[in-house]
Amino acid sequence: MRRPGRTSRPTPGVFLSSRSEPRHAAGRRSVKCRAMTDLAAALHRIFGFEDFRPGQEAVVRDVLAGKDVLALMPTGGGKSLCFQLPAVLKPGLSIVVSPLIALMQDQVRLLEDNGVAATYINSTLRSDEIQRRLAAAMRGEYKLIYLAPERLLLGEFLEGPLQRLSVDPGISAFVIDEAHCVSEWGHDFRPEYRQLSTLRRRYPQIPLLAFTATATARVRVDIAAQLALRDPARHLSSFNRPNLFYRVRPKSKGTYTELLAQARAGGAGIVYCLSRRRVEELATQLQGDGIAALPYHAGLDAAIRRDNQEAFIRDNAQVMVATIAFGMGINKPDVRWVSHYDLPRSLEGYYQESGRAGRDGDPAQCTLYFGLGDIRTAEFLIQQKLDPDSGDPLEDEQRIARQQLRQVLSYAESTECRRAIQLRYFDETFQGPCGACDNCCEPRTQRDCTVESKQLLSCIARLAQRSERFGAAHIIDILRGSRSERIVSRGHDTLSVYGIGSKWRVPEWRDLIRALLHQGLVAETQDGYPVLLLNAASWEVLRDQRTVRISEAPAKAPAKGRAALPTSSLGASVEGRELFETLRALRKRLADAQGMPPYVIFHDATLREIAERRPVTLGEFAGIRGVGEAKLARYGEEFVAVVREHAS
Numbered sequence: 001m002r003r004p005g006r007t008s009r010p011t012p013g014v015f016l017s018s019r020s021e022p023r024h025a026a027g028r029r030s031v032k033c034r035a036m037t038d039l040a041a042a043l044h045r046i047f048g049f050e051d052f053r054p055g056q057e058a059v060v061r062d063v064l065a066g067k068d069v070l071a072l073m074p075t076g077g078g079k080s081l082c083f084q085l086p087a088v089l090k091p092g093l094s095i096v097v098s099p100l101i102a103l104m105q106d107q108v109r110l111l112e113d114n115g116v117a118a119t120y121i122n123s124t125l126r127s128d129e130i131q132r133r134l135a136a137a138m139r140g141e142y143k144l145i146y147l148a149p150e151r152l153l154l155g156e157f158l159e160g161p162l163q164r165l166s167v168d169p170g171i172s173a174f175v176i177d178e179a180h181c182v183s184e185w186g187h188d189f190r191p192e193y194r195q196l197s198t199l200r201r202r203y204p205q206i207p208l209l210a211f212t213a214t215a216t217a218r219v220r221v222d223i224a225a226q227l228a229l230r231d232p233a234r235h236l237s238s239f240n241r242p243n244l245f246y247r248v249r250p251k252s253k254g255t256y257t258e259l260l261a262q263a264r265a266g267g268a269g270i271v272y273c274l275s276r277r278r279v280e281e282l283a284t285q286l287q288g289d290g291i292a293a294l295p296y297h298a299g300l301d302a303a304i305r306r307d308n309q310e311a312f313i314r315d316n317a318q319v320m321v322a323t324i325a326f327g328m329g330i331n332k333p334d335v336r337w338v339s340h341y342d343l344p345r346s347l348e349g350y351y352q353e354s355g356r357a358g359r360d361g362d363p364a365q366c367t368l369y370f371g372l373g374d375i376r377t378a379e380f381l382i383q384q385k386l387d388p389d390s391g392d393p394l395e396d397e398q399r400i401a402r403q404q405l406r407q408v409l410s411y412a413e414s415t416e417c418r419r420a421i422q423l424r425y426f427d428e429t430f431q432g433p434c435g436a437c438d439n440c441c442e443p444r445t446q447r448d449c450t451v452e453s454k455q456l457l458s459c460i461a462r463l464a465q466r467s468e469r470f471g472a473a474h475i476i477d478i479l480r481g482s483r484s485e486r487i488v489s490r491g492h493d494t495l496s497v498y499g500i501g502s503k504w505r506v507p508e509w510r511d512l513i514r515a516l517l518h519q520g521l522v523a524e525t526q527d528g529y530p531v532l533l534l535n536a537a538s539w540e541v542l543r544d545q546r547t548v549r550i551s552e553a554p555a556k557a558p559a560k561g562r563a564a565l566p567t568s569s570l571g572a573s574v575e576g577r578e579l580f581e582t583l584r585a586l587r588k589r590l591a592d593a594q595g596m597p598p599y600v601i602f603h604d605a606t607l608r609e610i611a612e613r614r615p616v617t618l619g620e621f622a623g624i625r626g627v628g629e630a631k632l633a634r635y636g637e638e639f640v641a642v643v644r645e646h647a648s
């Protein structure tokens with residue numbers, strides 16, 4: 001092992017920054033060209049990729065140049081490679097701070113399978129194992145070590161192992177993964193992240209690299225300040241995930257049938273629900289319909305949670321029905337669909353949760369189900385935000401939660417490109433149409449509902465004249481001329497508005513009420529028993545001072561072809577499809593034998609390419625995307641054998 005200098009600069013002349021000065025342009029061109037070739041060669045040798053994904057190369061070059069970096073890359077954008085490749089190429093050791101144990105272990109498994117010497121140190125290990133790994137690190141046997149911030153910042157760790165590692169083999173960089181955790185303005189603040197600036201004070205010469213998949217402008221400023229980044233190279237990748245198809249569906253009696261059809265179409269999927277009870281119910285119902293579904297929520301025993309998560313990651317279960325407790329730190333790249341059975345709490349939450357689909361870049365579906373009841377549930381939960389001591393409402397928290405809810409509702413109700421709305425949240429301008437959301441692909445028409453709105457509002461007004469107030473269900477009953485006991489006994493069948501809305505079915509009225517609430521044209525009490533009330537805007541409608549337009553939901557579920565799995569690129573070839581399934585089975589067998597998830601071996605895209613190109617020699621196999629030297633040596637023979645057998 002070569003002994004690096006303390007500052008861990010990239011090897012001179014091999015990996016230069018891409019920025020060349022005009023004066024030396026001619027002389028440098030050949031060097032730059034060689035540097036690019038070397039970088040491309042390393043990318044191919046280690047990770048088996050022919051080229052970088054968008055945005056990756058610029059980050060890699062800045063890291064190699066020894067700069068501080070602040071990089072925002074969306075989930076699935078290949079963020080990890082941006083520090084892993086330089087870590088391998090630079091002398092010394094890169095220390096990666098990661099808040100999530102599962103994520104650390106996963107990344108280390110992936111690196112090891114690519115032949116990169118990496119390890120992690122966390123609370124799951126016994127102390128003698130930790131000592132063994134640290135000793136190996138000091139002998140220079142690793143290129144990357146993953147650590148939780150709590151451990152790294154322990155006084156004894158800072159003074160002891162870290163200090164020794166900084167001398168020998170030398171630390172090439174501190175990588176702060178999930179750097180948004182440093183900011184109170186982020187959605188996942190972790191106080192211990194604040195103390196990471198200690199690293200800058202103690203080791204001013206070692207580059208700090210901050211990576212995150214989520215950050216608004218405010219959080220970005222906070223990250224740079226809190227970590228004391230020094231004139232960092234800033235890389236803002238687009239948050240756009242072009243392979244995800246977004247749609248919003250009205251929640252109705254048919255919702256479960258749609259969900260079941262989605263599951264039956266195949267591919268790993270996650271269903272998010274708000275409550276533990278709903279999680280259990282849905283998981284049981286799906287199981288009853290023959291789907292390998294498992295529940296996941298904070299109320300389950302830790303061992304069961306771990307088993308269920310592992311079953312999902314290893315493709316032993318197809319569907320995870322979960323509360324939002326599930327997903328953080330899970331890096332399953334081949335999730336093909338994520339459905340929200342209940343409203344997410346915020347637009348950022350929705351982006352993150354739905355973003356767990358399609359990390360491998362293959363097409364994936366994100367569906368949000370949304371009904372009138374969801375608004376009530378969300379409001380009820382907001383009202384539960386109380387001071388534990390005094391029982392008074394936590395006004396700031398409630399206000400923020402209501403603002404976030406309004407953003408989610410706007411997203412759900414909008415007729416605009418879903419992608420454009422999400423990206424605007426991250427201060428990104430996106431000119432639709434995107435061609436991959438329901439609003440772009442099947443634009444909803446707006447219809448004038450002023451007459452019906454006036455009927456509804458009049459009904460509320462008539463009841464108010466009698467000092468009576470009722471919720472949506474009762475008012476719809478009056479409008480539709482119900483003969484129910486509740487209506488007749490109160491004499492509501494004698495109101496002038498009784499039965500004037502019988503042409504509409506209940507769901508249509510509910511949709512209208514939802515839209516009116518969202519547009520602020522009617523109010524609802526929020527004391528736990530939702531009663532409809534008129535407000536100033538309602539009177540404008542009643543006095544013909546404004547009209548009401550609502551967007552119509554598409555009548556039927558989207559055509560089945562839309563949910564087509566990416567394997568369809570194998571075309572109509574039954575043979576290709578068969579080979580793909582055989583390769584999948586081989587991958588699963590190899591993964592199970594090593595006790596790891598199948599995706600660690602190869603992504604689906606790699607298997608598909610094998611099924612299409614059918615390499616029958618190791619040389620041909622080496623040309624498949626995702627096959628680096630280590631994987632070629634480890635798996636080449638068996639995969640090539642399967643292809644040959646299939647051909648004969």
Ligand SMILES: [Zn+2]
Binds near residue numbers: 432434436438
């Ligand atoms: Zn769109």
